[in-house]
Amino acid sequence: MPPPRAAFAALALVAVATLASCTGASGPTASSGASGGARALSVATAFYPLQFATQQIAGPHALVTSLTRPGAEPHDVELSAKEVVGLRKADLLVYESGFQPAVDQAMDLLDASKVLDVTPLADLTLTGAQDDQAHAAGDGHAHAVDPHFWLDPERYATVAEAIGERLSREDPAHAADYTARTRAFVDRLDALDAQFRAGLAHCRIPDLVTSHAAFGYLAQRYGLTQHGITGISPEAEPSAAALAAIADLVKAHGVTTVYQETLVEPHFADVIATETGAVVATLDPLEGITKASAGTDYFEVMRANLATLEKGQQCR
Structure with a gap:
């Protein structure tokens, strides 16, 4: 289980003071740095769907990492003090509030201007109570909001557009490239949506x-x-x-x-x-x-x- 908020904060603040040389947030990196010697944006993402969309849109202009390692269950991710230090150094964190408790806890230690929470954009309208068997299970999660927006290509496209807009604000010199990459990614999602509509009609x-x-x-x-x-x-x-x-x-x-x-x-x-x-x-x-x-x-x-x-x- 993630540590209590106060203990977590204290641990991370000590780390900020003592680990000044730490590198960025841990996780797989799939994007190269910017060409021509320019510094690439450092973008941390909370888990795979956010990492994938950000990488597709950022292209060579950002170093994109994930807080959730391959094969790990993202609900259960825990952050070390070193990883929190890495988050504080990132230019941007893309996450979904309410999905990963440890990441939610870290938000108190970060500059809010460097955070993009996609939750308000994802149109999270479903809860466990709307699934009759989940409600019948009485498991304490019947009224939890369903966070899995990316399994609906249309919701995923809306979030991707927001990521593209935010990258353009963070790095206006490459805004045109971010816009083009966002359009290409959304077009692929639209095509996927059409395939699902035809296949499941x-x-x-x-x-x-x-x-x-x-x-x-x-x-x-x-x-x-x-x-x-x-x-x-x-x-x-x-x-x-x-x-x-x-x-x-x-x-x-x-x-x-x-x-x-x-x-x-x-x-x-x-x-x-x-x-x-x-x-x-x-x-x-x-x-x-x-x-x-x-x-x-x-x-x-x-x-x-x-x-x-x-x-x-x-x-x-």
Whole structure:
């Protein structure tokens, strides 16, 4: 668990005084520095979808890092004092408030003018209470806001445009390039949206049973109804009554596929599949890219998700 706010702040402030030579925020770097000897912007991002969008838009003009290492569950990320020092040195931090407690705690130690919180832009309209099984689970997360906006290409595009605008303000000399790169990225998201609309237009099974309720925005956008075995939090454990309710729904609605995830143990999905005779398939919430991912970037994995849904929901 993340340390209490006061202790966290004290630790980080000591580090600020004693680790003046620390480098920037830790995490994978995928963007090169600016050409011609110019100093690249230093941009820290909280987790993969924000890192990916920022890298695509920044191109060679920024050094983009992520606070969440590959293979780690972003909800559970913890920040060392050295990493907080790195954040204080960054030109910009792009994050989503309410998603990662440790990152939220660090905000008190940062200059607010160097922070872009995408939450107000992402149109986070869904909560666990709007997923009937998450609500039935009684897991304490029924009213948590669903943070997984990037699984809806339209919401992701809105956030990407905001990132592009902010990079242009931070580095006006390259504003035209940021604008062009943003347009190209949004065009790719628009094309992805069109693929999902066509692929999921006629699904025999509209009920989407997932290991945790990460796919609400995707389901809402494309006419499916999500039923999470657990709620918004992947660490939540469903009650026996909630598991029984999901199993009954699977049988009654003719659901043939239950979806597990890449960064979460498939135990509960396996339980439902065993009880009902459904098969288990992998649907990736794209909180990070790992060797187990069905692609090397957001677009490849989303297209793999589409193919999985077309088969599992019997859309062909």
